[in-house]
Amino acid sequence: QVQLQESGPGLVKPSQTLSLICTISGGSISSADYYWNWVRQPAGKGLEWIGRIYSSGTTNYNPSLKSRVTISVDSSKNQLSLMLTSVTAADTAVYFCARSPSIAIRQAFDNWGQGALVTVSS
């Protein structure tokens, strides 16, 4: 059973960089069978897709965040990472990592991490 677990600082100062890690256990992040995604959710609000990465290194980002986001993979550690620069209070949210199968018609998010709350505040 593949499990995903987010980790990282729970508090980030405005204008700084938010960095989160998602550790995958029970499966390989290098598998060609999956995309790896980041999604966030401000308190009391809906879900926002941030971006994804495939085993080839190909990335796709939400246009609203593209200028500030980098998603990468460390295969040696089986980890997915998220970096979001120049954060503001509007970036305060629970951040989820999620897996989606690479087969086009099945690319819904079938496995999610528990989420990590990140608060942007001085």
Next chain:
Amino acid sequence: DIQMTQSPSSLSASVGDRVTITCRASQGISNYLAWYQQKPGRVPKLLIYAASTLQSGVPSRFSGSGSGTDFTLTITSLQPEDVATYYCQKYNSAPLTFGGGTKVEIK
């Protein structure tokens, strides 16, 4: 970018009622549509993908339909454990946009 609009934003129904939630895409997305359930304080859970395919382990009272721009999620007999917010998501191409959510409560 394609926008996903859900309606209603909230609803209240009695146990045993049939509940229908709609999701409309601003452009056609074929059947690249998923539905998720998020209970309060919990992680989203995939219910349906490919517009109408039930994810393994999901109760059969949940069903999805639609293609192109108009989609529906139906709960045939609402149960207390179905209290949650439901989201649609399009995934035909990036960005993988979610709908705004529909909060389902028990009357």
